[in-house]
Each structure stands twice: as structure tokens, then as C-alpha cells.
Amino acid sequence: MNVAGEVEVESVSEVRVHSDRFGDFTVPEDKVLTLPEGLIGFPNYHSFVIMEHRTPSLLRWLLCLDEPDLAFAVADPSDFFPDYRVWPHEELDGLGLERADDVAVLAIITIPGDPSAMSANLMAPLVVNVGTRVARQIILDNGLYSTRHPLLGPSVQG
């Protein structure tokens, strides 16, 4: 299908990624996340990595290693939505999680043409078992969250 992207294992500890769309990345192998079910809509991609942006940012990259031209912006929802909770959720049991400490939660960010209108998908966060680096996109169908929460509310006015 797409011959542009290729992943080449350089040594035991690093994976070099070339993406026509996003450039070159070097990924420490122990940072690779496994998504057994993939992302919803992308069930065939199981290997991802979270990368910092080139300038310090609350936004990070979720880069697909199976298809390096596929990437998402992600953020820790607690940086933007302090009251956000994924717990309790029966799907977390499938990650072998006992405590909230074992889990990292990321929201996938949708960036429209006007980036100030970007939004976080709080209904379907990515939860990562920090120990095993297995991740799942779970669905919080509890009526509290939608797929589009504006990330940047109005600035606090003086």
C-alpha cells in the first residue's frame, strides 16, 4: 500500500523511523507501546510510540511504527481538564491494572484548520499500562464526556 514509510531496527535499543510526512525519528525500543486492538478505525496497527515535540509542549506525538505516515497529537488530559477521570472502567481490568498509579492516560487531540479550535477526545482516551507498555483505547460511555472537548477555553481575562 504505502511504500514511503519504513521502519528499520538499528540495534537492540533503538528503532529508526523514516516518515515522508513527519521526518526521521529515533525511538528507544523500550518506549514502544503495544496496542493489541489498535486504535478504533485503525485495527491493524499495534505498535506506537509517544514522542516529545521538538519544542517543549503539552502536546506530544503518538507515532505509529507500523505505518510511520500515521501520527496523532496527544496530551495528558489532566493538563487541560483537572477533573477528568477514567476510573472506574471495566476495560481497565483487561490491562491488568490494580491501581490508578499504574496507568497513564492520554487524550487524542483533533486539530482543525484553525488550531485554536483544537479539541480533545475525552470519550475515548488511550490508557497505558506503564509497567507492561500495553495500551488500549477505551470508551467512556457514561454520558460525561464527548469526542470533542475544546482544549483551549477562553483566556482568563483581567
Next chain:
Amino acid sequence: MLVLTRKLGEIIRIGSDVTVRLLEIKGNQVRLGLEAPPEVKIFREEIYRAILNENEGAALDGREVMDAAATAVRNHRMGSRLARDKLPG
């Protein structure tokens, strides 16, 4: 499409370990009880569809989109902080 008729309380089995039981009929609403192993995820179609569409729309087109978004977040944070600093007291 396979079409089956069931009475209240009756069950349809899909494969060896998924069951759907007709629990209640009220007006134009039907309550179903579903049982499946944990690896079989069950979603209401419209919820699943909304998330699938959102994921597809969130796939980045290029680096410059991320750059613009990172700048927007930084400027917004800075704007909020400056505005707060100006508050009296």
C-alpha cells in the same frame, strides 16, 4: 441479513460465547442484555462510529499542523498567565 423473531426473555446466541437476551419492550424501545467474553467489545453503533470518525479526523497531515497547534497552546497559556498577573490583589 439474518432476521429472527424472538419473544420476551428469549436469547440469541452468536458463536459459542456471545448471547443477546430480549429483556423488555417499551414503546419503540427495546432493552437487550448482552453477554460476551471481555475481548469482545460491545458498543452502541453511533458511539463507535463517532469515535472512529474522530480518530480518522485526528490523524495528522504533517509536522506543520503539530507546530501550529503547539504554538496555539503555548500562546493560550501565556495569554492566560498574563491576564491573571494583571488581576488586582
